[in-house]
Amino acid sequence: MLVKEIGGLLMLAFIVWIFLTPEPTVRIERACAPIGWGGNVATSLAALSTPKGQFYVQQGMDKMTYGCEYAIWRLFYQAQYNQYQMLLAAHPNLAQSTAATASAASVAPPANPSATKPGAS
Numbered sequence: 001m002l003v004k005e006i007g008g009l010l011m012l013a014f015i016v017w018i019f020l021t022p023e024p025t026v027r028i029e030r031a032c033a034p035i036g037w038g039g040n041v042a043t044s045l046a047a048l049s050t051p052k053g054q055f056y057v058q059q060g061m062d063k064m065t066y067g068c069e070y071a072i073w074r075l076f077y078q079a080q081y082n083q084y085q086m087l088l089a090a091h092p093n094l095a096q097s098t099a100a101t102a103s104a105a106s107v108a109p110p111a112n113p114s115a116t117k118p119g120a121s
Contacts, residue, residue, distance in 0.1 A: 017030060018030045018031050024076075024077055024107055025110070028069050028073055028077075028110060029069070031072055032065055032068035032069050032072065035061070035068050036061070036065050038061070039058070039061025039062070039064065039065065040061075042057050042061060043057050043058045046058075066110065066112055069110040070109065070110055070112075073109050073110055074109075077107040081107045081108060081109070084107065
């Protein structure tokens with residue numbers, strides 16, 4: 001019984017930690033943080049057992065983290081981003097506005113890490 005209560009409190013603390021920030025990009029990163037934590041452990045274990053496999057494990061975990069971030073972005077922020085893009089298409093002069101650019105950056109899709117790493121496919 002005590003394990004369920006402690007687990008529930010830890011889950012509640014994690015959810016509160018996610019929503020403490022007003023920035024959407026930070027919320028997405030925090031929501032997917034457990035994948036990164038598990039990826040660090042898996043990469044470390046791969047480095048101990050097969051050092052050559054470390055790169056492939058890290059690459060796989062990066063893809064999983066990106067998949068999590070992209071799925072959360074699509075679920076919560078894509079509609080807002082699409083509305084901004086339609087507004088921008090209707091009023092091209094808004095692209096010059098600093099506030100409009102900052103607003104779009106906060107709901108832009110997450111960057112794919114494998115697109116920027118050398119040797120990534």
